[in-house]
Amino acid sequence: HDVKYYEVRRPCRIMVLVNPQSGRGQALQLFSGQIEPMLTEASVPYTLVITEHQNHARDLVRETDLSQWDALVILSGDGLLFEVLNGLLEREDWEEAIQTPLGILPGGSGNALAASVHHYTKSPPAWGKELLLSCGFLLCKGLVTQLDLVSVHLASSQRIFSFLSLAWGFVADVDIESEKYRLVGPMRFLVGTLMRLASLKVYQGRLAYLPAPPFTPQNSSLCSSLPCGPNSSPNQNSRHNHITNSNHSTNSNHNIAHNSSNIAITTMRTEPQPVNQKGPPDSLLADLEQPVPDHWTVVNEEDFVLVLAMFQSHLAEDLFAAPGAAADDGFIHLLYVRAGISRLALLTLFMAMEKGGHLAIGCPHLVYERVKAFRLEPLSPEGAITVDGEMVEYGPVQAQVHEGIARLISG
Template sequence: MERGASEPDPSRQRNGVVAALYGEFTDTLNDRVRYSVSLTESALTVQRISSSPGRSKVVFNLTDCIGCRAYRGPDSADVGAYFTAYFYPFKRRWMSAGVARQRVEQCFRVALVQDPLTNLREAERWAHAIRDASVLQAPRRDGVAYTEVRRPCRVMILVNPHSGRGQALQLFTGHVQGMLTEAAVPYTLVITEHQNHAREVVRKADLRQWDALVIMSGDGLLFEVINGLMEREDWQEAIQTPLGILPGGSGNALAASVHHYSQSPPAWNEELLLSCGFMLCKGLVGSMDLVSIHLASRQRLFSFLSLAWGFVADVDIESEKYRHVGAIRFLMGTLVRLATLRVYQGRLAYLPVKEAPKLPKGSIKANHPPPTPQHPSLCSSLSCRLIPNPSPSHKSHHNHNSTNSNHNTITKSSNNAITTKRPETQSDGKAVALVDSLLPGLDQPVPESWTVVREEDFVLVLAIYQSHLAEDLWTVPGAMADDGLIHLFYVTAGISRPALLRLFLAMEKGAHLACGCPHLVYEKVKALRLEPISPQGVITVDGEMVEYGPVQAQIHPGLARLICG
């Protein structure tokens, strides 16, 4: 007979600590093999019981545990019950160096008495205790404030079946679906059918039914979701819905960034998916900055990743033809664009983080008085007409629109500091639109506190607010999702093709800033304006092509919430 613990039910927590628990159980395949099992607030320890003095012991860290379930066996004549705990610890990779999360399950048979229900209750007691302890022991980064997704967590998962190499749905069923079952996370799967489908879904959804929205795709689908949330009348509550990302596209920049923020070893492909799935099951939520972007047509977008013009934007859009090869499409696009390297004429201005910034080479201070700020309103929304037939790709090469709304100031600025108050509502109950307090109208000159770049010939301009631009491009090694910064890079004309290639190769390891390239400039800013002079070109927001022309942007610290670790 197995011996159960005599302690009170450990699911009753005292001051957030799970009480210890001890029991003796048999192996699920061999009743002659017995184990002593002990549970503390931080670990599950399993030791085989034998007459030999050197008994093997295995310690499972509850930080790596996503769930535990109790159940009866398939044989109705079996009086025993079972509980299985699911762990995803870091283990040595097969056939390669480094470590990655790998699935491990630990299962035990409970047969304390001949009564099946008594045994099942004991198995459930253990499963409940392990689940409670694993919730408390989630991997947390020092200095970061987290909240937790409500449990049980009801999740809407939006999958673009055409993203990447068209394998997002297969990756979900093959890797993520089982993890969610192990973690007892109920979910509803929404398969997008056309471009802006996800945008329409979240704009109309009753978000009270969901504790999190999760995107299984590339970065483009999250762009749709964020803008759909910001177009709602209750946007200030809607944008607080925790957002999760599961890499299913070719770029997967946010997924790579979230993995990096968790301080985990580098991971790619299915290892990256497993890492993001693990963080989703753990349910820790942190803040994420969003950037408000204004186009010349007065359209307003919200961005979580990047604003690009020149080389980077060209590669992103031109490599669409290589989408079927997956992430390597960007390398192919880079080599093609290097062969015919272009120079782009334009003007760039930005508000540095420092009050007295050191001016980069070729820059001057704006010498005109600051204008009275004008706050362009949100533009009218797209209609929600459904398209019955799915397109081969959801990648957008068209403009994105937002909703009209009146403005009451909800953001105050002092120099280059941003302080956001809780959004107010109008008399009709509708939320007022978010105001970009640092931005003048696009038809107005920038304030004198901004830096204006004299150089008008660029190879690229990239504003990014996450650590990664793609799975294998570690663009901002020191970035965090909520650091309140736009990380601005630009490369001036005159750089050679080999030097530009060296920069991107160094970016794979985050070493490009140490290359000493005189044509590369990096600034931390709060706002920026880009005015292309070249008559033709490409501007992208989060990898999506937008209207070509003058554009300006401002950071909004911690506006959204991100499931991370």
């Protein structure tokens, strides 16, 4: 998978958003202790924004003048980036706004994107402070790639955007239940997995998907780097022009449609949000009330232990769930585990997942498909679905990938 990069303009101006409550509540100390000295050393000017409540970052990026910023950087878990992405896609100028380079620094208990970005550099696995320093280094280096986003439709016709994962069954329950072990940091998933294994459940539902076309070298990505050439002045070419240009010059084969869709986007939070028409239209999806299109594959089983759709390589720092995934491969990596698996076999799967070996152990209950879109209709009246680790409305959901529409500081 050949990734091209572009550079952030230097000196670049970055907004660093920190959730002081994330992880063990030490994100601010991580910033002043580890990241601030790196940014100072690299002469990267930054503005620190400390979030005060949930959706603070989402509201801020929805309203802010983005021309002031060359990159938005999140020091938290995946939840804060989820807010920022959805805020950007709620703007009138979403098409340009979503091209703002985004950086991730692991400060939460779920740092899956940071672990994925680190993995994409082909470096040996890193955790904790080492992972933070690796991501800090990538930020100072300022290379940018494209990032796939997945639009997720919920039962109440809300649409949200996801960069990481959608989970139902075992993984979603672990995600939610392990919130109370937040104080153990990233270990919370391990603790949660062991607890859930003890009370293993079967989840009833229907699953269908649109298989991805067979892989060709054509599918390989195109990218560039943050607008930080050592000689460029801050007033030269706005970042967005730079990125737009590099985009055009590399023959992007995905078109961001200009016509507005009729699909409502609101937030996944429980409080009602204004319905808007922003974001790319979902050309692959039928109405959630209608049957899936004829050419989709409908899974025969209706009894599952888990369904997990991955959009990046890592589900957590130590869960390498989609070994073949890249930031902008244009695929949804769909995994499901059929009912009937023993506790021991499931534990073995999760242990193998730490090194990404779960697909190779020949587990007859595990299925893996690369898809472009999918639909999941849970039949059990109650349960949990998570998107990027955050609980969303429970009920039928469907999703499709939008290849490379966002920008990620990576490299």
